Amino acid sequence: MDIACFDDLLAAARAQTEPQRLLLVFAAAECEPDASPAQRAAHAAGEGGVLRPLMCVDKAPAELADFAALRREAAAAGPPWTLLFAAALSGRSDAAEVQRLLDLMLRRIETGELEGLIPFDGAGNAVRLSV
Numbered sequence: 704m705d706i707a708c709f710d711d712l713l714a715a716a717r718a719q720t721e722p723q724r725l726l727l728v729f730a731a732a733e734c735e736p737d738a739s740p741a742q743r744a745a746h747a748a749g750e751g752g753v754l755r756p757l758m759c760v761d762k763a764p765a766e767l768a769d770f771a772a773l774r775r776e777a778a779a780a781g782p783p784w785t786l787l788f789a790a791a792l793s794g795r796s797d798a799a800e801v802q803r804l805l806d807l808m809l810r811r812i813e814t815g816e817l818e819g820l821i822p823f824d825g826a827g828n829a830v831r832l833s834v
Contacts, residue, residue, distance in 0.1 A: 709770040709827040716764040724792040728759045738794035770827035
């Protein structure tokens with residue numbers, strides 16, 4: 704299945720026979736403090752910068768109506784974000800395993816290791832990032 708938007712991911716997770724957890728990390732795209740004028744201009748135009756994770760959560764697909772509901776929940780829970788990174792965890796996992804995987808996602812986003820993660824913009828559309 705092609706994942707073009709967050710609601711596609713939600714539908715795919717709901718269709719699985721195994722229980723699913725969606726691991727979600729909300730991040731901001733920021734300009735480095737020591738960025739050159741050209742880098743600052745690129746960032747202002749929506750390109751470049753660094754990713755800074757802001758908050759994370761795990762959700763069962765049944766806990767989410769759709770992307771709009773998740774966006775409202777995130778707005779109430781934390782700071783404004785630029786990108787949402789998602790991964791799915793199949794099968795049953797305890798809280799410690801889920802937290803370990805969320806911590807790993809945070810580190811991977813900070814270091815730009817984004818393979819296996821799906822980034823979504825503020826409208827819930829899947830985006831392609833170049834690193």
